[in-house]
Amino acid sequence: xxxxxxxxxxxxxxxxxxxxxxxxxxxxxxxxxxxxxxxxxxxxxxxxxxxxxxxxxxxxxxxxxxxxxxxxxxxxxxxxxxxxxxxxxxxxxxxxxxxxxxxxxxxxxxxxxxx
Amino acid sequence: xxxxxxxxxxxxxxxxxxxxxxxxxxxxxxxxxxxxxxxxxxxxxxxxxxxxxxxxxxxxxxxxxxxxxxxxxxxxxxxxxxxxxxxxxxxxxxxxxxxxxxxxxxxxxxxx
Numbered sequence: 214x215x216x217x218x219x220x221x222x223x224x225x226x227x228x229x230x231x232x233x234x235x236x237x238x239x240x241x242x243x244x245x246x247x248x249x250x251x252x253x254x255x256x257x258x259x260x261x262x263x264x265x266x267x268x269x270x271x272x273x274x275x276x277x278x279x280x281x282x283x284x285x286x287x288x289x290x291x292x293x294x295x296x297x298x299x300x301x302x303x304x305x306x307x308x309x310x311x312x313x314x315x316x317x318x319x320x321x322x323x324x325x326x327x328x
Numbered sequence: 329x330x331x332x333x334x335x336x337x338x339x340x341x342x343x344x345x346x347x348x349x350x351x352x353x354x355x356x357x358x359x360x361x362x363x364x365x366x367x368x369x370x371x372x373x374x375x376x377x378x379x380x381x382x383x384x385x386x387x388x389x390x391x392x393x394x395x396x397x398x399x400x401x402x403x404x405x406x407x408x409x410x411x412x413x414x415x416x417x418x419x420x421x422x423x424x425x426x427x428x429x430x431x432x433x434x435x436x437x438x439x440x
Contacts (some may be wrong), residue, residue: 217370246427255432256416269427289412303370314378315360315420317430319370 214315217320234323236304243309245287251300332417332431340437347404348436351417361418409440
C-alpha cells in the first residue's frame with residue numbers, strides 16, 4: 214500500500230505570502246502529525262490530527278494552522294510567511310505497533326524556501 | 329522543547345567500523361525510539377525499546393536503555409557507506425496521546 218504522500222515537494226515563496234501544504238496518510242490510517250525541521254531547531258512538533266479533530270498542538274504562532282478532511286488527508290497553512298519559516302515540513306502517520314506505541318511513518322517532506 | 333539530546337552531533341568513521349550514538353532525555357518515558365533520515369528526506373523508524381527493556385537487537389543495530397541515567401545508545405556494527413544519514417532518538421507517544429519529541433540528531437558519515 215502507498216506510504217505517506219506530501220505535496221508539493223519543493224516550493225519557493227516570498228515574505229508575506231501564504232502557503233498550503235498537503236499530506237495524505239497511509240490508506241486506512243486516520244492520524245496525521247506535522248513537524249517543522251530546521252538546522253537550528255531540529256524537528257519541532259506542529260500539530261496532530263485524528264479523525265478530523267486536532268488532538269495535539271505544538272508551540273507555534275497562530276500563523277500556522279491545519280485541518281484534516283474526512284478522507285484523512287490533511288493540509289497545513291502558513292500565513293504571512295517569514296524568512297524563518299524556511300524549513301522542511303514533514304508529515305507522519307501513526308502506525309502503532311505493540312502496546313500502542315506511537316511509531317510514525319513519515320512522508321518525504323515539503324521543502325519550503327522563503328525569500 | 330527538546331526531550332532527547334543526541335551525542336555526538338556528528339560522527340565520521342571508516343566503513344567496517346562500529347558507530348555508537350547516545351541519547352539523553354529528561355523525563356520518565358514509556359519507550360524510546362530511534363529513527364534515521366537520509367539527506368533532506370523523511371524519517372524512517374529503526375527500532376523501539378520499552379522502558380522495561382535494557383537491550384534490543386535488530387540486524388546490525390543494537391540499542392540499550394538505562395532508565396536510571398535517562399540515556400540510550402544506538403550501536404551500528406560493521407558500518408557501510410549506505411548507513412550515512414542522520415539518526416534521531418524520540419520519546420513520548422503512548423497510544424498517540426502525546427506527540428513524539430525528537431532530539432536534534434547525530435549526523436553519521438561512513439567513508440568507504
